[in-house]
Amino acid sequence: MLSFLRKRLITSLIAVFIVTVVIFVLARLQGDPRTLYTDENLSKETYDALGAELGLDKPLVYQYFVFIRKVAVGDLGKSIHQHLPVFDIVLARLPATAKLAAAGFLFSVAVGVPLGVLSAVKRGSGWDLAGRMFAVLGHALPSFWIAIMMIFIISVKLDLLPTSRDGGFDHFILPSIALGWAAAGGQMRLVRSAMLEVLDSQYVMLARAKGVTKESVIFKHALRNAILAPLTFAGLTLGGLITGAIITETVFAWPGLGLLAINAVTSSDYAVLQGVMIFITFFYLFVSFAVDMIYAWADPRIRYG
Known part of the structure; x- marks a missing residue:
């Protein structure tokens, strides 16, 4: 049973890694996030300062790990239009x-x-x-x-x-x-x-x-x-x-x-959309893991196979 549990945990962690990478990449494919917060008349200094605030001046790998760290503590950013934490918006729905x-x-x-x-x-x-x-x-x-x-x-x-x-x-x-x-x-x-x-x-x-x-x-x-x-x-x-x-x-x-x-x-x-995707993904992985545990408990062939 412990061996089966260990395999499923490893599989779930790999799935979490792949999904978070996909969500992170898709968010970046939408273009520069600064364009969603600003207008065309913004000065270059303010534009660069906003990029530094959002971490866009760092390498993508660094941005990804910052993204993971924030997701781990429930920080999904703020809604562009509602100006509220995405976590609170998603949780309310x-x-x-x-x-x-x-x-x-x-x-x-x-x-x-x-x-x-x-x-x-x-x-x-x-x-x-x-x-x-x-x-x-x-x-x-x-x-x-x-x-x-x-x-x-x-x-x-x-x-x-x-x-x-x-x-x-x-x-x-x-x-x-x-x-x-x-x-x-x-x-x-x-x-x-x-x-x-x-x-x-x-x-x-x-x-x-x-x-x-x-x-x-x-x-x-x-x-x-x-x-x-x-x-x-x-x-x-x-x-x-x-x-x-x-x-x-x-x-x-x-x-x-x-x-x-x-x-x-x-x-x-896109911040809200990203938050919804993260919630749905983690819920699906949790349910899948729980089902595997129930299946293993109900069928000894799974536990010891």
């Missing part, structure tokens, strides 16, 4: 995105897992066909199209649910479905595949031959042994839903990190 991602995650699990089990148990039936069609549509239909169609039909035409903004429970229904739709399809396919493999195994056939009830075979033997792969997918889905929320939040005007990132792009507030 984080709860809205976290709630939406959690709702989308619950939808994907609550729909995908039962459909996968039902499709595997009813293999070849109409239920199986319906489940597989749901999975295909989940991957084929873009989340923004699903979101727009639900707004048009359910909110505009039928006037059943609100269209946007964070609020009560009814405000979560449409955004969570739009966000978790693709994940539910992926979860369904994975659960179905894992269940079919276990249901065709010799020990399940032996359990059936011994007269074990159908419910016990499905839930105690099959689902219990087939849940490891969906468990990993579910954890990674939670991280992916944070990034996927960018489109969903834009369509539903949801006041989270996604809408904040889009507004930062349109207003050229």
Whole structure:
């Protein structure tokens, strides 16, 4: 277990290094940051002084390590337009995105897992066909199209649910479905595949031959042994839903990190955009690491392999 933990820590540190380098380089590719803070009539002396204040007169390697040191203590700079610490701006938007991602995650699990089990148990039936069609549509239909169609039909035409903004429970229904739709399809396919493999195994056939009830075979033997792969997918889905929320939040005007990132792009507030990218990246790496730990705990072959 310690060896596995050490390998995952090393892998995570390498991923952090690569991601921070990419974010740092992309920020520099936008051009000289001084142009965002100043106008064309600025004197050369003031221009150079601003460069020294921002550390732009130092080598890129030095600038990178300064960047890492600031990120480590939560100093992500200041917003160009709001003149507030980026960390505070991102932190204020984080709860809205976290709630939406959690709702989308619950939808994907609550729909995908039962459909996968039902499709595997009813293999070849109409239920199986319906489940597989749901999975295909989940991957084929873009989340923004699903979101727009639900707004048009359910909110505009039928006037059943609100269209946007964070609020009560009814405000979560449409955004969570739009966000978790693709994940539910992926979860369904994975659960179905894992269940079919276990249901065709010799020990399940032996359990059936011994007269074990159908419910016990499905839930105690099959689902219990087939849940490891969906468990990993579910954890990674939670991280992916944070990034996927960018489109969903834009369509539903949801006041989270996604809408904040889009507004930062349109207003050229690269400090805020960089902060959002850092938050999302570190959250995804944390979730990935946590899932690996749970997977290793649940499956001894991972710990000692």
